[in-house]
Amino acid sequence: MKKKLAPIVISFGLIGLAGCSDDNGGGNSENGETEFGNVLSTSDAGDVTTDDILNQIGTSTVANQTFQLTLDNILKDKYSDAVDTEQIESQTDEEIEQMGGEEQFSMALQQQQPGMTVDKYKEQRITNAYHDKFFEEKFEVTDEKAMENTREASHILIAVKDEESEESAPQQQQAPQSDLTDEEAKQKAEDLKKQLDEGADFGELAKEESHDTGSAENNGSLGYVQKGQMVEGFDKALFELEKGEVSDVVKSEFGYHIIKRHDEENIEDELPQIKKQMVSKEIQENQDKVLEYYKEVLEEYNADFENEDIRTFIEDTYLNPESQQSPEQPTTEQPAEGEDASAEESTEENAE
Known part of the structure; x- marks a missing residue:
């Protein structure tokens, strides 16, 4: 994703x-650096x-x-x-x-x-x-720009069965595993969203139901996500959410997601690392x-x-x-x- x-x-x-x-090794000067000279x-x-x-x-x-x-x-x-x-x-x-x-x-x-x-x-x-x-x-990667372009997020992914998984390339075999058809995956995601609307705990549902096993182990947490880092549908939905808000069911190439934006209370503590990642992206592009x-x-x-x-x-x-x-x-x-x-x-x- x-x-x-x-x-x-x-x-x-x-x-x-x-x-x-x-x-x-070798002879060092007082400042700790070797003075080699011209003839060795x-x-x-x-x-x-x-x-x-x-x-x-x-x-x-x-x-x-x-x-x-x-x-x-x-x-x-x-x-x-x-x-x-x-x-x-x-x-x-x-x-x-x-x-x-x-x-x-x-x-x-x-x-x-x-x-x-x-x-x-x-x-x-x-x-x-x-x-x-x-x-x-x-x-011009400022603190303000970093906060504007970063969200702390969690998600629940309900993946769709890959009909070609038996013949897929190695990198495709790393996709989330599921036995659900598209219709079944969408219905399950909608059922989970209904449970959340009725007061279910997001982290517990993510841990129990999400097909993204990596984030599921951490209650669905994706940590801090930068704009453009995720696939298009996910990215658009995440950056339209208000703090603390949970999205409707969102479809991507990996299946169906329910996305939560956190309150980001500690984002200022993470700004040095967030800015470093933003710089990395700028350099690459x-x-x-x-x-x-x-x-x-x-x-x-x-x-x-x-x-x-x-x-x-x-x-x-x-x-x-x-x-x-x-x-x-x-x-x-x-x-x-x-x-x-x-x-x-x-x-x-x-x-x-």
């Missing part, structure tokens, strides 16, 4: 180069220089990392006063505690991204926050604008890439809207953050 979104770049984690290296080794056969290593890594990888670090530095300078780094570190410490301590958390990080440490993970989250602020500003915004901020900070090959690669890949070459697009942050994705998770299993 939910429209499935492709992976999106919110902030760059290009190629995983930073996460794959271990910065704990000497022998009678010749020297090994920093350029040799960078050429071995490859121009595209070095250029990607250069572009990322340049953006990171600029956005840190631009939004450092707008990001509560202590809060992010505190949230991470809570995640570590919930996972049974730093050792367990570190193991989970290593499985997701070899070489990633807890300190690097905290730094990555802070950097991501700078990028989030940047795109919130550029796409406006890649040309993303490139324009990057170019603007680089010009604002007088950024220049001294190496000609690196500069050409970055211009062709990121700064030229007419370019046919697409930048590598890593996925957003890993689930280790423990972020709320209730609306996405509750129906994706049954309704992709």
